[in-house]
Amino acid sequence: EIVLTQSPGTLSLSPGERATVSCRASQSVSSNYLAWYQRKPGQAPRLLIYGASSRATGIPDRFSGRGSGTDFTLTISRLEPEDFAVYYCQQYGSSPPWTFGQGTKVEIK
Amino acid sequence: QVQLQESGPGLVKPSQTLSLTCTVSGGSISSGGYYWSWIRQHPGKGLEWIGCISYSGSTYYNPSLKSRLTISVDTSKNQFSLKLRSVTAADTAVYYCARGRTYYAPWGQGTMVTVSS
Numbered sequence: 055e056i057v058l059t060q061s062p063g064t065l066s067l068s069p070g071e072r073a074t075v076s077c078r079a080s081q082s083v084s085s086n087y088l089a090w091y092q093r094k095p096g097q098a099p100r101l102l103i104y105g106a107s108s109r110a111t112g113i114p115d116r117f118s119g120r121g122s123g124t125d126f127t128l129t130i131s132r133l134e135p136e137d138f139a140v141y142y143c144q145q146y147g148s149s150p151p152w153t154f155g156q157g158t159k160v161e162i163k
Numbered sequence: 164q165v166q167l168q169e170s171g172p173g174l175v176k177p178s179q180t181l182s183l184t185c186t187v188s189g190g191s192i193s194s195g196g197y198y199w200s201w202i203r204q205h206p207g208k209g210l211e212w213i214g215c216i217s218y219s220g221s222t223y224y225n226p227s228l229k230s231r232l233t234i235s236v237d238t239s240k241n242q243f244s245l246k247l248r249s250v251t252a253a254d255t256a257v258y259y260c261a262r263g264r265t266y267y268a269p270w271g272q273g274t275m276v277t278v279s280s
Contacts, residue, residue, distance in 0.1 A: 099261075101268035150225060152212045156209040
């Protein structure tokens with residue numbers, strides 16, 4: 055089972071700032087099969103990125119993903135008020151179980 | 164657009180069976196070749212993939228839950244279901260249903276299930 059470790063646990067930033075969330079895998083994620091999700095309180099999680107760098111339908115271009123192998127990042131270029139949320143990475147590159155990171159909270163500073 | 168909604172008891176006694184249903188609206192569960200998944204989140208912890216099923220009944224299960232788990236699909240009702248047997252307090256979690264086998268979109272809002280006597 056691939057273990058995903060996200061850092062930092064909490065990111066305190068102001069609107070307009072750049073947010074970078076890291077996701078490190080315990081072994082290489084095949085074919086860069088890594089996804090990112092956003093979850094706000096009381097709402098369903100939302101897919102942001104799949105295949106490490108492809109934005110899901112309707113996701114603004116201020117969200118970007120990159121990385122390969124064991125190191126991946128999610129970047130929000132300029133934080134909007136609605137972007138303060140918890141972000142999770144997830145790998146689906148190996149056989150089941152597909153696994154998630156523990157989450158990174160992006161909070162208003 | 165496709166929407167998913169979980170339903171089922173919010174409280175289950177230890178050793179009993181946890182049963183949840185996910186109703187899909189805005190599209191057919193049989194179209195598009197999608198798998199339909201269950202994911203849970205224990206209080207204060209990360210997300211855990213439980214398993215998934217295709218419209219034709221093919222399944223993938225998390226090995227850690229496989230011995231207690233059954234996921235089924237009812238295409239006539241546009242629903243899929245989860246049954247987790249012999250539950251303990253460790254199964255207390257928010258349970259989500261979602262579309263997809265590998266990555267997931269969209270998700271349901273989630274339903275809290277507490278295992279307690």
